[in-house]
Amino acid sequence: EAQxxxxxxxLITVTGKKLTVTCSQNMNHEYMSWYRQDxxxxxxxxxxxxxxxxxxxxxxxxxxxxxxKEKRNFPLILExxxxxQTSLYFCASKGSLSTDTQYFGPGTRLTVL
Amino acid sequence: xxxxxxxxxxxxxxxxxxxxxxxAYSNSASDYFIWYKQESGKGPQFIIDIRSNMDKRxxxxxxxxxxxxxxxxxxxxxxxQPGDSAVYFCAVSNSGYALNFGKGTSLLVxx
Numbered sequence: 001e002a003q004x005x006x007x008x009x010x011l012i013t014v015t016g017k018k019l020t021v022t023c024s025q026n027m028n029h030e031y032m033s034w035y036r037q038d039x040x041x042x043x044x045x046x047x048x049x050x051x052x053x054x055x056x057x058x059x060x061x062x063x064x065x066x067x068x069k070e071k072r073n074f075p076l077i078l079e080x081x082x083x084x085q086t087s088l089y090f091c092a093s094k095g096s097l098s099t100d101t102q103y104f105g106p107g108t109r110l111t112v113l
Numbered sequence: 114x115x116x117x118x119x120x121x122x123x124x125x126x127x128x129x130x131x132x133x134x135x136x137a138y139s140n141s142a143s144d145y146f147i148w149y150k151q152e153s154g155k156g157p158q159f160i161i162d163i164r165s166n167m168d169k170r171x172x173x174x175x176x177x178x179x180x181x182x183x184x185x186x187x188x189x190x191x192x193x194q195p196g197d198s199a200v201y202f203c204a205v206s207n208s209g210y211a212l213n214f215g216k217g218t219s220l221l222v223x224x
Binding site for chain 2: 004035040041042043044045090092101102103104105106107
């Protein structure tokens with residue numbers, strides 16, 4: 001089954017404790033991205049990657065890092081989480097930059113205390 | 114940058130009625146438009162899309178209308194069912210670059 005998976009689905013952590021949210025897709029997609037979703041603000045893009053070893057900032061990249069060492073994986077790293085990063089995070093992928101239909105993962109709800 | 118807005122944050126309809134959800138965008142160069150459905154606890158799910166060379170596209174019980182003159186698109190759901198209750202987002206892109214999402218309209222279907 002074609003899908004985007006994220007882990008963990010739920011995470012409660014404390015300020016400053018590094019964490020990684022994993023994202024994996026099995027569709028051989030080139031393009032992957034991370035979004036955060038906050039009430040009243042909708043979905044905002046954090047980072048995206050057009051292919052292996054190619055990443056770029058989205059609209060709200062501060063406080064986040066990503067890596068793309070393999071095509072299928074695109075982890076989101078919070079080196080020093082802060083409470084304002086409490087949010088619902090979605091990973092998404094699509095075939096290429098010019099292929100527009102984007103598939104979303106199930107989401108990761110992060111709480112930073 | 115692109116600004117994408119929805120006209121109503123919430124919409125309540127009776128089961129069996131037709132629903133219309135609206136979205137406005139600001140960038141006249143936008144050329145691809147998508148509607149997503151997001152159910153509680155799930156990620157956005159693709160419903161239907163339309164490109165700027167079209168003004169109407171139909172799917173199963175859904176129709177998307179695009180008016181490029183006023184930079185407006187709408188999603189019409191025919192014979193709305195309880196399973197249609199969800200948050201609906203429009204998303205807009207320019208030549209395949211990052212999607213800009215609207216804030217969502219919450220559709221509530223009442224029996």
